Amino acid sequence: MTMATTTSPASPTAMPKRIFNFSAGPATLPESVLLQAREDILSIFGSGIGIMEHSHRGKEFIRVIEEAEADCRTLANISDDYAVLFLQGGATTQFATIPMNFLPSGKTADYLNTGVWTTKAIKEAKNLGSVNVAFEGKDCDFDHVPTQEELSLTDGAAYLHYCSNNTIFGTQYKTLPSSDAPLIADMSSDIFSRPLDINAHAMIYAGAQKNLGPAGTALIIIRKDFMETGAAGLPSMFDYRQHAAKGSSLNTPPTFGIYVIGQVFKWLLNQGGIDTLNTRNIEKSALLYDAIDTSNGFYSCVSKPECRSLMNVSFKSPNADLDAKFVQEALDNDMSGLKGHRSAGGLRASIYNAFPRQGCEVLAQFMRDFTKANG
Amino acid sequence: MTMATTTSPASPTAMPKRIFNFSAGPATLPESVLLQAREDILSIFGSGIGIMEHSHRGKEFIRVIEEAEADCRTLANISDDYAVLFLQGGATTQFATIPMNFLPSGKTADYLNTGVWTTKAIKEAKNLGSVNVAFEGKDCDFDHVPTQEELSLTDGAAYLHYCSNNTIFGTQYKTLPSSDAPLIADMSSDIFSRPLDINAHAMIYAGAQKNLGPAGTALIIIRKDFMETGAAGLPSMFDYRQHAAKGSSLNTPPTFGIYVIGQVFKWLLNQGGIDTLNTRNIEKSALLYDAIDTSNGFYSCVSKPECRSLMNVSFKSPNADLDAKFVQEALDNDMSGLKGHRSAGGLRASIYNAFPRQGCEVLAQFMRDFTKANG
Numbered sequence: 001m002t003m004a005t006t007t008s009p010a011s012p013t014a015m016p017k018r019i020f021n022f023s024a025g026p027a028t029l030p031e032s033v034l035l036q037a038r039e040d041i042l043s044i045f046g047s048g049i050g051i052m053e054h055s056h057r058g059k060e061f062i063r064v065i066e067e068a069e070a071d072c073r074t075l076a077n078i079s080d081d082y083a084v085l086f087l088q089g090g091a092t093t094q095f096a097t098i099p100m101n102f103l104p105s106g107k108t109a110d111y112l113n114t115g116v117w118t119t120k121a122i123k124e125a126k127n128l129g130s131v132n133v134a135f136e137g138k139d140c141d142f143d144h145v146p147t148q149e150e151l152s153l154t155d156g157a158a159y160l161h162y163c164s165n166n167t168i169f170g171t172q173y174k175t176l177p178s179s180d181a182p183l184i185a186d187m188s189s190d191i192f193s194r195p196l197d198i199n200a201h202a203m204i205y206a207g208a209q210k211n212l213g214p215a216g217t218a219l220i221i222i223r224k225d226f227m228e229t230g231a232a233g234l235p236s237m238f239d240y241r242q243h244a245a246k247g248s249s250l251n252t253p254p255t256f257g258i259y260v261i262g263q264v265f266k267w268l269l270n271q272g273g274i275d276t277l278n279t280r281n282i283e284k285s286a287l288l289y290d291a292i293d294t295s296n297g298f299y300s301c302v303s304k305p306e307c308r309s310l311m312n313v314s315f316k317s318p319n320a321d322l323d324a325k326f327v328q329e330a331l332d333n334d335m336s337g338l339k340g341h342r343s344a345g346g347l348r349a350s351i352y353n354a355f356p357r358q359g360c361e362v363l364a365q366f367m368r369d370f371t372k373a374n375g
Numbered sequence: 376m377t378m379a380t381t382t383s384p385a386s387p388t389a390m391p392k393r394i395f396n397f398s399a400g401p402a403t404l405p406e407s408v409l410l411q412a413r414e415d416i417l418s419i420f421g422s423g424i425g426i427m428e429h430s431h432r433g434k435e436f437i438r439v440i441e442e443a444e445a446d447c448r449t450l451a452n453i454s455d456d457y458a459v460l461f462l463q464g465g466a467t468t469q470f471a472t473i474p475m476n477f478l479p480s481g482k483t484a485d486y487l488n489t490g491v492w493t494t495k496a497i498k499e500a501k502n503l504g505s506v507n508v509a510f511e512g513k514d515c516d517f518d519h520v521p522t523q524e525e526l527s528l529t530d531g532a533a534y535l536h537y538c539s540n541n542t543i544f545g546t547q548y549k550t551l552p553s554s555d556a557p558l559i560a561d562m563s564s565d566i567f568s569r570p571l572d573i574n575a576h577a578m579i580y581a582g583a584q585k586n587l588g589p590a591g592t593a594l595i596i597i598r599k600d601f602m603e604t605g606a607a608g609l610p611s612m613f614d615y616r617q618h619a620a621k622g623s624s625l626n627t628p629p630t631f632g633i634y635v636i637g638q639v640f641k642w643l644l645n646q647g648g649i650d651t652l653n654t655r656n657i658e659k660s661a662l663l664y665d666a667i668d669t670s671n672g673f674y675s676c677v678s679k680p681e682c683r684s685l686m687n688v689s690f691k692s693p694n695a696d697l698d699a700k701f702v703q704e705a706l707d708n709d710m711s712g713l714k715g716h717r718s719a720g721g722l723r724a725s726i727y728n729a730f731p732r733q734g735c736e737v738l739a740q741f742m743r744d745f746t747k748a749n750g
Binding site: 015016017018019021023024025026027028029031034035037038039041042043046047048049050052053054055056058088089090091092093095096100124127128207209213214215216217233235236237238250251252253254255256257260334336337 | 390391392393394398399400401403404406410412413414417421422423424427429430431463464465467468470582584589590591608610611612613625627628629630631635712
C-alpha cells in the first residue's frame with residue numbers, strides 16, 4: 001500500500017486556527033516558539049540552511065546549544081557544580097541508566113511510588129539492583145504524595161528517587177522529600193513551572209515533551225561530584241561523564257529538539273522567569289480547582305487537596321458516561337485532550353507552562369455549564 | 376548571562392535564500408519536506424494542534440507513524456517477516472544495544488572495520504562481549520572496503536556487522552559481505568539511496584540525520600525471528616522485542632522526528648522510489664568524480680576506485696593550505712560543509728538523496744575553476 005499523498009499545500013500561509021490542547025504530553029508549546037521554528041526550519045541565522053540540516057559541529061548549532069545551556073543556567077540559577085546535559089531519549093531511558101550508573105551491587109536505592117511512572121522506574125531499577133520502595137502509593141490509590149513521616153528510608157541508601165509531579169493522578173510534592181542519600185528527581189512534568197531547589201538534588205531529569213519541547217530529548221541537571229561516582233565500563237551512551245565531557249555532543253545530539261528547548265528557555269526568560277510562571281500556574285489551576293470545588297460534588301478530584309498538581313488537574317464527573325460526554329462536548333468546543341489516562345479513567349486537564357490562561361477560563365466556564373446541563 | 380534574544384521576526388515569510396549544504400550529517404533535507412513541516416508545525420491535518428504538540432496516543436500521530444511504516448515497507452519492499460521500528464537515539468546507541476541483545480557469553484561476533492564509525496561500534500561491542508575483527512581497514516588507511524577473500528570469519532559467529540557506506544573515507548560496499556552468521560548493517564549514510572537486499576540481512580539500522588530526517592531518531596529493520604533471540608532481562612528501552620510489541624510507542628516516541636522521516640518517505644516515493652534515486656545518485660557523484668579524475672592529479676580520492684561512495688565524495692587538493700582555501704572560496708560561493716572530517720582532513724562533499732543535482736553541477740565547475748587558478 002502506497003500512502004504518498006501529502007497533507008496540505010506546501011506554501012507559506014498565515015496563522016492557522018489553533019485550539020486549546022490539554023494533552024498531557026507531547027503538549028502545547030508557546031505559539032511564539034512555533035512561529036520562530038517555522039522561520040528557522042528553512043534558514044537559521046541567515047545561514048541559508050535550516051536548523052535540522054546544520055552540522056552539530058558547525059558554528060550555528062554550537063551557538064544554539066551554548067545559548068540553551070546558558071539560558072537554562074540563568075533560568076534556574078544553576079551553578080557550575082552541576083552539568084547541564086541534553087540527551088537522546090526520554091525519562092524512560094533514564095529509569096534504566098540511573099541505576100546502571102548509581103546503584104552498585106551491595107547498595108539499595110530508595111524509591112517513592114506515587115504513580116504509573118514511578119512504578120515503571122521501580123521496575124527498571126529492580127531489574128538492575130536492590131530497591132526499597134520507601135513509600136507505596138498503590139495502597140491509597142495514589143491519592144497523595146507522602147509526607148516525610150510516611151517514608152521508610154534505608155540507612156546508607158545509594159539514592160532516593162522521587163517524581164515531583166504525577167501527571168496521571170494529578171498529585172505534586174509541595175515540600176521536598178528529605179534523606180541523607182543523594183536526591184534524584186524525575187521532573188518531566190513540572191520542571192521550571194515553579195521555584196525549585198537545584199542544590200538539594202544530586203540529579204534532576206526531565207523528558208522534554210511536557211514543559212520543555214518535543215519528545216525525544218531529555219534535560220539532565222546533575223551534580224558533577226555525584227556524576228563522577230557512576231559505574232565504570234558502561235556503554236558510552238549510558239555514561240553521564242562521557243556526555244558531559246563532550247558537551248552533550250558525544251555523538252550527533254538531537255539538534256532540533258535542543259533548538260526548540262532553547263527557544264522555550266528564551267520564552268520563559270522573556271515571560272519573566274520561573275517566579276512569574278509559578279504565579280500564572282497557581283492562577284490557571286485555581287480556575288479549574290474552583291470549578292471543581294464549587295460544583296456541589298458533581299466533579300471530584302483524584303488528589304487530596306494538600307497535594308493537588310498545578311500542572312495536571314485530574315478529576316471525574318459522576319460517572320464514565322458523563323466523562324465521555326464531557327470529552328466529546330469539550331472537543332466540539334475546540335478543547336482537545338481532556339480524557340483521563342487509560343490507567344485512571346475520568347478527566348484530566350494538563351496545563352503546563354505554555355498552556356494559555358484563556359484556555360483555563362474557557363474550560364472552567366464549560367465545566368460550570370456542563371454541570372448545569374447534566375447535574 | 377542572559378541570552379534571551381530571539382533570532383528572527385516571528386511572522387510568516389516567503390522562501391528565504393537557501394545555499395548548497397554539503398554537510399555529512401545532519402544534512403540537507405528535501406525542500407518540499409521543510410515547507411510541509413513549516414505548515415504542520417502550527418496545525419497538522421486541520422486539527423488546530425501542531426505536530427510536535429499532539430499526543431502520541433492520539434489519532435493524528437497514530438496516522439503519522441502508521442503511514443511512515445507503510446511507506447517505508449512500500450519503498451524497500453519489506454515483508455512482514457521484518458519489524459520496522461523508529462527508536463530514540465542514533466546509531467551510537469545501536470552500537471551498544473546490538474551486542475547487549477545478540478552477543479551472548481560464549482559466542483563471538485565478527486566486525487568489519489572500515490572507518491571511524493565501525494571502530495566505535497567495535498569498541499562498544501568489545502566492552503560487552505567477544506569480538507573478532509574479521510577485516511582491519513586501519514592497515515590500509517581505510518582506502519577500501521574488503522572483498523570476500525579479505526575476510527577472516529569466525530565459525531558460528533553470533534553475527535557479522537558491517538557499515539555499508541563510510542562517510543569519512545568515502546567508501547561503499549558494491550556487493551554484500553557474505554557469512555553464515557546473521558548479517559547486521561549500519562546503513563546510516565546510504566539507506567534508501569540504492570537498491571538494497573533486505574532479506575539478506577538479520578538487521579539494518581540507520582541514524583536518521585543523513586538520509587532520513589533530523590538527528591535523534593533511528594530506523595531499525597529487523598527480522599522478527601532474529602529479534603526473538605535477543606537476551607532476556609534487558610532494560611525495556613534496550614529490548615527490541617518490547618519496542619516492536621508496542622509499535623515503537625513503548626514510551627513517548629520522538630514524534631517530530633518520525634513525522635519528518637515519514638515525510639521523507641513520501642518524498643522518496645513521489646520521486647519514483649529507490650531506483651530513481653539510485654540513478655540520480657550515480658549521476659550526481661559522477662559529476663564530482665569526473666572533476667577529480669580529469670584534474671591531472673590536482674585532486675585525489677581517499678577511496679580506491681572500485682569502492683567509491685555515491686554519498687560522500689572524499690578527496691584532497693595538493694596540500695592542506697589549498698584545502699583550506701578551497702573550503703573558504705566555496706563558502707563564499709554559497710557552498711557550505713566541504714571541509715573533510717577532522718580525523719581524515721582534506722575535502723568532502725556529502726550528497727545524500729535530498730542533495731540537489733544542481734549543487735553537484737555547481738561544485739564540479741567550481742572544482743575545475745579552482746584547479747585552473749591554483750594548479
